[in-house]
Amino acid sequence: MKKPLIIISFIIGLYMVIPTLLVKVFSIGVTKKGGISNAVALTFDDGPNPLFTPQLLDLLGEHQIKATFFVVGAKAEKYPEILKRINEEGHEIGVHHYKHISNWLLGPVAYQRNLSESINAIHNITGKKPLYYRPPWGHFNIFSLFFRRNLKIIMWSHISQDWKVHKGEMELYDKLKQVDAAGDIILLHDCGETFGADREAPAFMLSALERFIIERKAKGVQFMTVTSLIEPKNT
Numbered sequence: 261m262k263k264p265l266i267i268i269s270f271i272i273g274l275y276m277v278i279p280t281l282l283v284k285v286f287s288i289g290v291t292k293k294g295g296i297s298n299a300v301a302l303t304f305d306d307g308p309n310p311l312f313t314p315q316l317l318d319l320l321g322e323h324q325i326k327a328t329f330f331v332v333g334a335k336a337e338k339y340p341e342i343l344k345r346i347n348e349e350g351h352e353i354g355v356h357h358y359k360h361i362s363n364w365l366l367g368p369v370a371y372q373r374n375l376s377e378s379i380n381a382i383h384n385i386t387g388k389k390p391l392y393y394r395p396p397w398g399h400f401n402i403f404s405l406f407f408r409r410n411l412k413i414i415m416w417s418h419i420s421q422d423w424k425v426h427k428g429e430m431e432l433y434d435k436l437k438q439v440d441a442a443g444d445i446i447l448l449h450d451c452g453e454t455f456g457a458d459r460e461a462p463a464f465m466l467s468a469l470e471r472f473i474i475e476r477k478a479k480g481v482q483f484m485t486v487t488s489l490i491e492p493k494n495t
């Protein structure tokens with residue numbers, strides 16, 4: 261390999277591959293699970309969405325479940341009433357960048373701007389500063405792993421490709437049934453507008469989620485916010 265290629269590979273590795281590997285393989289600096297048995301935290305990324313987020317809030321309200329939403333700052337500003345509703349109904353709100361851009365494509369300045377703009381958007385609308393951060397696609401660079409304005413990074417222990425329509429309601433439900441409910445943090449999406457997702461996918465997610473909630477509640481599983489799951493003494 262020629263020298264410039266070696267240098268470029270080294271820089272790319274140091275900037276994004278190594279931080280992402282540290283998280284994915286060794287869980288360095290991130291939380292993927294809580295410590296309460298027979299409990300789960302539902303988390304929803306990529307919203308708010310004017311069609312699906314209100315339906316999701318109705319579903320959660322019907323079953324008296326509090327969840328955690330990782331919102332895109334620009335969408336929060338576009339739909340402030342939905343963000344207010346999320347907050348007023350007792351759910352938690354975390355940062356999922358101001359625009360849905362991977363950290364692999366952001367330099368340090370653009371990354372910091374994305375974070376600040378998201379924090380400000382959420383704070384301006386709800387009056388609350390977010391506590392948690394989940395980067396789009398779970399991608400990290402060296403800055404997003406270590407310089408994140410005191411935000412705690414929340415990843416997930418269960419993911420089910422709910423952003424794709426081809427998974428359908430029953431296949432998604434089958435995936436959700438694999439959750440062992442021992443402090444799992446479940447990742448779902450209430451918006452299908454991001455790159456690689458299907459616009460109508462949240463409709464199937466909502467149906468599968470309702471089945472999952474009914475089945476698990478019947479078995480005594482508790483549904484809670486990320487804070488209640490990972491810091492039960494503080495809630």
Ligand SMILES: [Zn+2]
Pocket residue numbers: 305306356360395396397454
């Ligand atoms: Zn996302």
